[in-house]
Amino acid sequence: MYGKGLRPLSIATAAMLAVSLALVFFYAPLDADQGFVQKIFYIHVPLSIVALVGFVVGGVFAIAHLRSGNSRWDAYSYVSIHMSVIFGAAVLITGAIWAKASWGHWWVWDEPTLVSFLIVFLMYATYYPFRYAIEDRDRQARYASVFAITAGAFVPLNFAAVRMAQSLVHPRTFGTANGGLPGEMMFVFLVCLATVALLWVTLVKFELTAKSASGQIKRLRRALDAPDSRAGSRIAPEVG
């Protein structure tokens, strides 16, 4: 049962979202350099961190699937990647808005951070056609797991390569020679990061619950539609 604990988790997420927004707009100080535009940082960076970690988590679940052969791990892997792709889309859009506000351009092609994230996003966008091009469910799960592990290993390597590259305009927020964020900004950022991570977990659980319910309905349909069914009649085929 994936739905267990979903309600308190959802309430906690909604409360955290409200607290985070209040902190961002009423507590966090204005950035001396960028001013009000820097508020995008509190949504853009946590989304990108959670999306990238989510891709790696999808790879870890895929390892568990290949080791155990349990399809539950494949479902976890699929949903983790699915949710991270959605978060990734939000990262690209919020990043483009921030870039336009700060640099005057929606996109800068010679900026390694932007292009590398786009590459990771597009790579994971191919996960869906790759997965659903295979009809046999066991093979589909196995091949998807191999993809998730390979791509999941690429994510930290890609991140490390970008950190080592000479950035032109994209800021390095953490571990720079000039120091990190001031205390109040760091506090708000960490709260936002926890909120986005909680949102990711809630949505993953939500999606898994929906998939589980859908699977149970299909099982029920098959049981009622079995050849030794007492009525012997056929019911409508599965949808989707």
Next chain:
Amino acid sequence: MPPLAGLTVLFGAPALPLDEAGKYVAGAYIVFAVLLVVYVAIMAFKLQRMERELSELASFAETRNDGDR
């Protein structure tokens, strides 16, 4: 306290400069909210479909039980 004092405080807050930068910040947060709403809407659509399927299966099971009696 006047009835709209809360709104006055909200829009008068120094952290909310509703100028050129404000529209970009609002845009970024609206994108995030819209994505969430679209996701919830898709899940609601799926839930409706599941409810319809369950209702169909329940009627089928009831019809079969009536036929057995």
